[in-house]
Amino acid sequence: MKPLIEVKNVRKIYRMGDEKEIALDDVSLSVHKGEIICLVGASGSGKSTFLNMVAGLEKPTRGEIYIGDIPIHKLNEEKVTLFRQKNIGFIFQAFHLLPMLTAVENVGLPLIFRGVDNKKRHILAKKMLEDVGLSGYEKRKPSQMSGGQQQRVGIARALVGNPKIIFADEPTGNLDSSTSVEVMEIMVKKVRENNQTLLIVTHDPTISEYADRIVTIKDGNILNIEENKRG
Amino acid sequence: MNSRDLIQLAIRNLLRRKTRTFLAVIGVVVGTCAIIVMLSIGFGLSHNFEEQIASYGNLHLVNVYQGGGYVVGGYSDGKQAILDDKAIAAMERIKGVDAVSPRVEEYLTFGIDKHVASVSVIGMKPEVMQKFGFNLQEGRLLQPGDKYALVFGNQVPVMFYNPRETMYSSWSGEPKVDVITDKIIMTGDWEYGQKRRHGSEGEKINYKEYKAQGVGILANPNDESAYYVYMNIDTLKTIKEDLKRARKEIGPNQQGYQSAMVYVGDINDVQDVSDKIREMGFQTHSLSDWLEAMQDQAKMIQGILGGIGAISLLVAALGITNTMIMSIYERTKEIGIMKVIGANLGDIRRMFLLEAGMIGFLGGLAGVVLSFILSLLMNTVLSDLLSMMFGSIGVGGSTISIIPWWVAVGGLVFATAIGLISGYSPARRAMKLSALESLRNE
Ligand SMILES: Nc1ncnc2c1ncn2[C@@H]1O[C@H](COP(=O)(O)OP(=O)(O)OP(=O)(O)O)[C@@H](O)[C@H]1O
Ligand SMILES: [Mg+2]
Numbered sequence: 001m002k003p004l005i006e007v008k009n010v011r012k013i014y015r016m017g018d019e020k021e022i023a024l025d026d027v028s029l030s031v032h033k034g035e036i037i038c039l040v041g042a043s044g045s046g047k048s049t050f051l052n053m054v055a056g057l058e059k060p061t062r063g064e065i066y067i068g069d070i071p072i073h074k075l076n077e078e079k080v081t082l083f084r085q086k087n088i089g090f091i092f093q094a095f096h097l098l099p100m101l102t103a104v105e106n107v108g109l110p111l112i113f114r115g116v117d118n119k120k121r122h123i124l125a126k127k128m129l130e131d132v133g134l135s136g137y138e139k140r141k142p143s144q145m146s147g148g149q150q151q152r153v154g155i156a157r158a159l160v161g162n163p164k165i166i167f168a169d170e171p172t173g174n175l176d177s178s179t180s181v182e183v184m185e186i187m188v189k190k191v192r193e194n195n196q197t198l199l200i201v202t203h204d205p206t207i208s209e210y211a212d213r214i215v216t217i218k219d220g221n222i223l224n225i226e227e228n229k230r231g
Numbered sequence: 232m233n234s235r236d237l238i239q240l241a242i243r244n245l246l247r248r249k250t251r252t253f254l255a256v257i258g259v260v261v262g263t264c265a266i267i268v269m270l271s272i273g274f275g276l277s278h279n280f281e282e283q284i285a286s287y288g289n290l291h292l293v294n295v296y297q298g299g300g301y302v303v304g305g306y307s308d309g310k311q312a313i314l315d316d317k318a319i320a321a322m323e324r325i326k327g328v329d330a331v332s333p334r335v336e337e338y339l340t341f342g343i344d345k346h347v348a349s350v351s352v353i354g355m356k357p358e359v360m361q362k363f364g365f366n367l368q369e370g371r372l373l374q375p376g377d378k379y380a381l382v383f384g385n386q387v388p389v390m391f392y393n394p395r396e397t398m399y400s401s402w403s404g405e406p407k408v409d410v411i412t413d414k415i416i417m418t419g420d421w422e423y424g425q426k427r428r429h430g431s432e433g434e435k436i437n438y439k440e441y442k443a444q445g446v447g448i449l450a451n452p453n454d455e456s457a458y459y460v461y462m463n464i465d466t467l468k469t470i471k472e473d474l475k476r477a478r479k480e481i482g483p484n485q486q487g488y489q490s491a492m493v494y495v496g497d498i499n500d501v502q503d504v505s506d507k508i509r510e511m512g513f514q515t516h517s518l519s520d521w522l523e524a525m526q527d528q529a530k531m532i533q534g535i536l537g538g539i540g541a542i543s544l545l546v547a548a549l550g551i552t553n554t555m556i557m558s559i560y561e562r563t564k565e566i567g568i569m570k571v572i573g574a575n576l577g578d579i580r581r582m583f584l585l586e587a588g589m590i591g592f593l594g595g596l597a598g599v600v601l602s603f604i605l606s607l608l609m610n611t612v613l614s615d616l617l618s619m620m621f622g623s624i625g626v627g628g629s630t631i632s633i634i635p636w637w638v639a640v641g642g643l644v645f646a647t648a649i650g651l652i653s654g655y656s657p658a659r660r661a662m663k664l665s666a667l668e669s670l671r672n673e
Pocket of ligand 1: 016
């Protein structure tokens with residue numbers, strides 16, 4: 001079967017004046033539909049850079065990235081945004097909810113950009129909040145919720161548009177261990193239900209338990225790829 | 232992103248920083264108000280000029296005289312243009328001209344019973360009188376076929392007096408005659424109806440007396456028409472010839488008419504029409520010549536005032552730009568989030584443009600409303616105050632400020648446009664922000 005994501009010999013160099021920082025050296029990876037991939041590695045090894053590149057937030061210095069048949073590395077900003085809007089969900093370490101919007105409005109935000117009308121948006125967002133166990137919290141502002149609750153809103157927001165791929169950069173980085181497990185359970189459950197593809201960056205070894213494959217990155221290169229044999 | 236969501240989001244964002252939004256709006260209010268009020272004073276001025284000049288006569292009218300000019304571009308034989316029927320027909324064809332009539336004038340005396348009045352009589356073509364914009368107080372205007380029918384200027388009936396009782400016309404009070412129902416005698420004899428004839432020297436002139444019938448009285452008591460009597464030009468020409476014969480005057484028979492009246496439907500065309508007629512080789516005179524000069528002056532004053540207003544709107548524009556830039560700094564992270572979760576570049580730009588546009592629109596709206604209030608105050612309170620201090624100066628000077636509807640609408644549109652323009656560069660900047668860098672911004 002043809003992989004959903006194909007990363008071929010990607011290199012990323014940041015230039016700051018005369019200095020050069022090789023964030024990614026030469027990375028190739030294929031991910032199939034429905035897979036959950038965990039990216040682990042030391043701080044500064046290039047995990048976030050890799051994720052951002054695949055999500056089209058940054059352009060590789062060299063190499064190719066395909067999602068389906070679409071050459072992400074070639075799209076201009078306009079097109080890549082549109083692609084992201086339709087196909088990709090994002091979960092952040094720092095939640096990144098909009099402070100002026102309520103929980104249900106935050107969840108509905110990606111749908112606003114798709115032009116979904118208010119009524120339909122509200123129904124979908126409310127349902128999604130329910131699925132992440134936050135019914136009753138619809139009207140709360142982010143400042144009125146705990147970190148775990150906020151991250152569940154973040155998950156709901158990433159999933160509401162039913163994207164093909166979800167990226168999560170240290171989604172549990174700001175949460176304690178029991179809350180982390182809670183949040184991971186919800187996320188993985190939803191992703192499995194809808195046969196979505198998930199790429200998670202994490203430092204937490206317990207998180208990698210949920211993955212199908214664990215990719216270890218070191219100094220901008222893939223050190224090894226470990227199949228998770230849970231059965 | 233549909234427009235309803237866009238608007239809702241913009242409103243919420245504006246309400247987040249109420250004070251700042253309010254201050255930006257106030258700037259626009261002041262700017263809009265300054266421009267509109269300043270312009271309105273200019274319009275008031277120009278209106279007063281127009282009213283003043285209109286009270287001296289008819290602004291639609293161009294009087295054409297023979298003589299003076301020569302055909303422009305004609306050969307150098309210096310042949311004078313002749314004001315004949317051909318020339319009149321040519322004037323009728325000029326764009327903007329509603330009607331043309333040749334004009335003959337004669338000073339005649341009217342007698343009704345024991346009362347007399349001596350008035351200048353204007354002969355014109357009865358078939359075009361309707362088109363000259365005369366308003367009637369009573370009766371009708373001249374019609375084709377009228378011969379000895381008379382249309383009286385508004386003030387003429389008052390001028391009838393009994394020469395056996397007083398020496399002169401009264402010029403005021405109630406008319407002692409009814410010029411429409413009473414029988415009228417018309418003659419060239421200025422001493423008609425008086426007890427003794429002063430002019431005993433020379434031989435007695437045998438003046439003809441004509442029976443005439445008043446058919447109408449004009450409505451305007453102020454302009455020059457008020458002191459004239461109007462009748463059929465052909466009849467008046469005959470009377471003139473009779474007089475000439477009776478007075479035994481000799482002189483060359485003049486070619487063409489002495490003068491003509493041209494009626495222009497739109498006052499704004501009067502200058503063009505005058506120019507064209509002068510090109511034909513005639514002299515023209517119209518009150519609009521005057522008005523033009525005065526209005527140029529009013530426009531200049533208005534330009535200066537409007538410029539002062541424009542400066543304050545410019546300051547307001549800077550205020551909007553500043554507000555938007557501040558807002559973008561504050562919301563950098565938000566913009567990054569929106570971009571990552573799928574906001575189109577266009578949506579981001581539209582969002583900020585809309586906010587800036589709303590500030591402009593709201594400020595403009597409030598500015599227009601405030602302008603009308605100020606205008607009203609100026610026309611009542613200030614106007615009273617001024618006339619108390621200086622007495623009532625001139626005619627119709629009570630209107631200080633006039634706001635035409637298009638200035639109000641224009642002000643609103645302009646303020647909104649200023650908002651959009653001020654917001655353009657900040658909105659572009661927001662759109663161009665790198666999503667990742669914005670997210671790192673804490
Ligand atoms: N915008 C940038 N400009 C310059 N250098 C950068 C930039 N972004 C990342 N880097 C560098 O690239 C390397 C990889 O960074 P990256 O953020 O991918 O690391 P990471 O694996 O996500 O680390 P962490 O676990 O701490 O989040 C680092 O050395 C970093 O300093
Ligand atoms: Mg990272």
